[in-house]
């Protein structure tokens with residue numbers, strides 16, 4: 001029950017973009033510990049928040065496929081195994097705990113320059129979601145279109161010159177010069 | 178008379194060689210080695226990550242205040258456009274373009290974003306004789322529209338066909354190309370708009386030397402995923418924007434025949450000519466002027482001589 005609570009808390013952390021600390025557990029988690037649903041809205045601007053059906057996704061992927069070495073379930077990637085063969089469940093399992101919401105923050109960029117850090121190529125939060133989600137969706141034929149997962153907002157339509165903000169000419173040939 | 182001519186030629190010749198000698202030295206300095214910008218920023222574009230969503234194109238359009246596109250940025254039919262046998266290119270209305278490639282080796286398409294590669298030793302810069310271009314310590318290759326004379330030399334010099342021109346009026350040509358968002362972002366330590374917009378982090382931003390390390394790590398740690406090459410690490414002497422690909426680069430539209438050294442090295446002689454002409458111009462003109470005036474004088478002299486001869490002859494004839 002405690003782990004479940006923890007997951008709810010990390011889910012909350014994910015939504016609000018803050019990090020909460022939870023007690024350490026040495027046992028591995030499993031799908032039953034997972035929250036049923038997570039609202040991903042920490043970066044929603046051009047697109048509406050995503051209502052992520054976590055429970056449904058546990059039927060498609062095991063914990064470590066998305067949470068890597070943090071849930072106590074052994075990772076499959078041989079490259080990760082070199083160091084994480086026996087890594088116990090981590091304090092922090094939510095995406096934002098490791099994947100910076102601000103990928104371009106000075107402090108974060110400085111870590112890329114630090115010779116003592118192995119993980120110099122950790123995507124930011126937005127990159128982590130899309131790489132993981134779309135990477136898998138392509139393989140299992142899941143939805144891959146932008147608006148299949150999140151509807152475009154008014155600001156998005158403006159950015160993309162689409163919908164209400166589509167070019168007046170309606171020229172669909174798209175021909176260049 | 179012949180002597181005079183030759184002498185003035187030699188004088189002019191001396192002036193030219195002197196000017197050329199001076200010029201050569203300054204030129205080789207200016208053609209420069211921008212390796213002294215070790216803190217310069219860079220981007221690794223990973224073709225295996227790009228999904229062709231065109232978010233980068235949309236972001237660039239807004240950031241740079243470019244004209245409204247012909248079709249929405251979420252219209253993917255643009256990937257089928259072939260113009261004069263070529264895929265879409267960057268132009269004065271779009272500093273960055275994403276194109277789709279369908280290499281037969283793999284069962285899915287690859288997308289490639291193009292923009293200015295912000296060369297370490299930019300051919301556009303070295304070829305420009307009014308010095309409209311600058312490579313900033315942050316890594317961006319920017320330009321000064323107010324000095325550009327619209328000669329289009331940079332368009333020809335750029336190995337990636339990037340600079341284009343907008344002629345808002347016949348007298349104010351303006352170079353139009355990606356500037357690494359220098360004015361609005363890079364200068365202030367912020368990432369370019371296209372990089373920030375990319376959902377896939379297909380564009381990895383950091384110091385050039387750091388992203389190069391990241392690229393190498395990706396190649397090493399995911400064997401078989403990438404071809405063992407980072408396009409732009411050495412091409413044309415190195416570029417700030419570099420590429421990773423899962424198929425050979427020539428299969429996805431890259432020119433793999435560009436030299437591995439700065440363009441300036443292979444065309445130094447020719448490029449040195451451009452500003453040289455300018456420097457020796459005054460000398461040449463003085464020479465031409467001297468020649469011309471000499472010629473005039475000589476002609477006058479000759480005329481006088483002939484006149485005198487004629488007179489003499491006349492006089493002789495008269496005498497006879």
Ligand code: SF4
Nearest residue numbers: 293294296299301335
């Ligand atoms: S890609 Fe072309 S325009 Fe850009 S810096 Fe290099 S030579 Fe100049």
Ligand code: SF4
Nearest residue numbers: 237355357358369371
């Ligand atoms: S760096 Fe800036 S100007 Fe260049 S393509 Fe990206 S958004 Fe456009």
Ligand code: SF4
Nearest residue numbers: 227228230231233375
């Ligand atoms: S935004 Fe990123 S993923 Fe989308 S087309 Fe541009 S480079 Fe590719």
